[in-house]
Amino acid sequence: MAFPGAGSAQEIPPEAPSSAKDDIVITGQRTAGSAVGAVDPTATLDQAAIQALGATDLKTLLERLKTLTTSASGGDPVYLLNGRRMSSMNELYSLPQEAMEKIEVLPESEAARFGFPATVRVMNFITKKNFRAVTYQQATGTTTEGGGETNYVEVTAARIDGPRRATLTMSHLRLNPILQSERAIVPDPDTLYALGGNITGIGGGSIDPALDALVGNPVTIAAVPNDAASRRTLAGYVAGAGVPAVTDVGRYRSLQQRNDRISVDGTVAAPIGKSMSGSLNLSMEAQRSTGLNGLAPALLSVPGGSGVLPFASDVLLYRYLPDAVLRQRNTSLTLHGSGLVQGSIRRWGWNVTTSYDRVRALARSQQGVPIDDLQASVDAGGDPLAMLSPEASALRQDYRSRTVTGTLLTKAVANGPLVKLPAGDAQITLSGDYARSSSSGSLPGLQQSTLDLTRTTKGASVNADLPIASANQDVLAFLGQLSVNGMIGVSDVSDYGRLVSSNYGLTWSPARPIQLIASVNDAQTPPAIALLTNPTITTPNTPFFDLTTGTSVLVTTIAGGNPALVPERRRIVTLGVAVSPIKAKDLRLTANYLETRISNQTATLGSATAAFQTAFADAFQRNAAGQLVSADLRPVNIAREREKKMQVTLSLSTPIGRTPRPQPPVGTAAKDSPPPAAPKPRPQIYVSMTTTWRLDDRLSLRSDLPPLDLLDGDTLTGTGGRPRWETELNLSGSLGAANIGLYGRLQGATRIRSDLAASDLRFSGRTWLVPYVSFKVDQIVKRPWAKTMMLQFTIENLLNDRINVRDRLDRVPNRFQAAYIDPLGRSVRLGLRKLF
DSSP states (O other): OOOOOOOOOTTSOOOOOOGGGGSOOOOSSOOTTOOOOSSOOSEEEEHHHHHHTTOSBHHHHHHHTHHHHSOTTSOOOEEEETTBOOSOTHHHHTSBGGGEEEEEEEOGGGGGGGTSOTTSOEEEEEEOSEEEEEEEEEEEEEETTSOOOEEEEEEEEEEEETTEEEEEEEEEEEEOOEEGGGSOOOOOTTOOOOSSOEEEEGGGOOSOHHHHHHHTSOOSEEEOOSSTTGGGSGGGGSTTBTOOOOOOOGGGBEEEOEEEEEEEEEEEEEEETTTEEEEEEEEEEEEEEEEEEEEEEEEEEEOTTSSSSSOSSOEEEEEEEEEEEEEEEEEEEEEEEEEEEEEEETTEEEEEEEEEEEEEEEEEEEEEOOOHHHHHHHHTTOOTTOOOOHHHHHOOEEEEEEEEEEEEEEEEEEEEEEEEETTEEEEEEEEEEEEEEEEEEEEOSSSOEEEEEEEEEEEEEEEEEEEEEBTTTTBSGGGOEEEEEEEEEEEEETTTEEEEEEEEEEEEEEETTEEEEEEEEEEEEOOOHHHHHOOOEEEEEEEEEETTTTEEEEEEEEESOOTTOOOEEEEEEEEEEEEOOSTTSEEEEEEEEEEEEEEEEEEOOOSOOHHHHHHOGGGEEEOTTSOEEEEEOSOEEEEEEEEEEEEEEEEEEEEOSOOOOOOOOOOGGGTTSOOOOOOOOOOEEEEEEEEEEEEEEEEESSTTSOOEETTTBOOSSSSOOOOSEEEEEEEEEEETTEEEEEEEEEEOOEEEOOSSGGGOEEEOOEEEEEEEEEEEGGGTSOSGGGTTEEEEEEEESTTOOOOOEEOTTSOOOGGGOHHHHOSSOSEEEEEEEEEO
């Protein structure tokens, strides 16, 4: 919910344009706060390039840079501030983007130098030496189809005085709900429940032989007549025989819940003595979401020959209870505190970080209305369609869960030169960490159960980077620059035992514009404690597609944690080449080949396929008629997966137009005259594009089951397989008062193959485009109030493109209507931002 903007704080004098230096140059001189080592950065962005991205805060900036920062294996980056680790990400998020001098993106092989896994990229943010500002930001938006309005307000105070830094941020986010009735969604004709009611025979058989005779064929379902008198005669059911009543419950069901979030965050950082510094971060986030889950259903058994209904045998009545709306409410309170102490001893640097998080989560979901008294009345000859009393209608069957999770983390990292080799210093990084997580609470079920889980983790790792050849040092100069690196780490995790991780690789630059990288990473990681302890949330009346029958049904879904998860093992082999063809220009082309093997992968099942029901039979429950009624979507372990893919990234950041002529030197006679006017800033463009081609992707749900081909008809999520290709791009530029850009994600079509025509599904590709434009108001309106003010307009999903799903007979399954897959569609946002 942030919007592009630019402009400096009022107390910071504007910097003169750098004329010929506007080109982004990576030189041998080390910038204060830089994290660049022996390996060239994937990208370097100066202030002009950051401004061209049109981001008003760092969260938006990270989204715009995702094509550069996502690792070759798909992982999110890790972050440094001025070349050092931080106590938490909150230290970074609370800084305005105007406070940034430069951003460096380092490849995966550099992550281990700072104590991070060697499978993620590193972003280093270098701040200005001095900065002071109070930032006010407000954004509002809505969807073009109605509903889903958003409103975001944030106030941030930030101050940087050399090594001292202080920030305070307060924000509120409101997301309004989207009701199913606000989208073009057709009610499911196969749903048996209706406000007027539908009658079926016991076990799917005929309702009544006499009704069969009147209609002329067996009748297994019939709509209940609206007229009370007609309900007592068989003739009244002829018109509705085989044509069940359908009720649109769209106004009682939320596609997007209402959500409110309040956040407060504060950070202070300062030197401690001559060679040490520290930081402290405290934050609080309170969140609440509420939604509607449809009308309460009632399934009643009506005795035959009772006189209330005209049937000789027992029948079943499916009805919704009017005005009995089912609601869901989730709340959470997160308290966070973290601290960092860091320093240096000679050429060695060290840091110690400690953090504690406490999360209290409450969930309440209404499952239905007690109907025991109504069923007893029907058994005694009462009317099964009678209205409930207000007291009975107000009662609810509730599922409630409560969890409190506390997590303590401590990590110490030290790095520096170990020994001097002919080609340079051998760098070593040592790290040790301790973590303790505890979670307690209550979970819903047939009987309320309690949760009490504690986990401790002790670990250590060592990473070494050894230079082999160096043209600069004239050591094996014919090889250019060549270095090898290796890392090994051991963790002792309670309940899981000893887990080992390792990484080794080499980096070779035979010539200046070319860099070759090879690495093998093998990591064993326990599941995040949240995956074990998340509160259980049950949601009734959820549209779900049963691939084994080819039908859309309403089921009760179960989400939350799974304490039975086991550690995952992931092995990634990477071969890459990076080319920077133009000296002194930030143009870089990178190509990577990755082969990934995963054992005991943690995943969430998304559909009821035959393979899933064979592997995880307990996750899917059916009634006596074989209809799916419940789906357990809590995470599970999948036996193994193997993926091969190619990834190509192009990045370019440069000014355009002629380089301004250098200013003539000022003569002695002109010392007292005003300086010449600075040349106008040159337009800046930024281009980043990443395309991924999957060559192979197969997984086995269990070791004794055949593999599934996710690229050729099998699925894990239930919403298609994996696309063979996908592209992510960001094109942006600045010209005068305007920043204009386009962010996009494109992916190819996928398919789920099945022998059933209704389950043989084709999923279209998708083109998701987000154009954005922002204006510096003070360059348009020459008024004091317009100084450092920014306006921005954004359109998300410009084409309103949603994934379209059709079966073999060219029909759209009810569950896969486009608005179910993407309730938002196209949305527009308008933002205002001002620095004081």
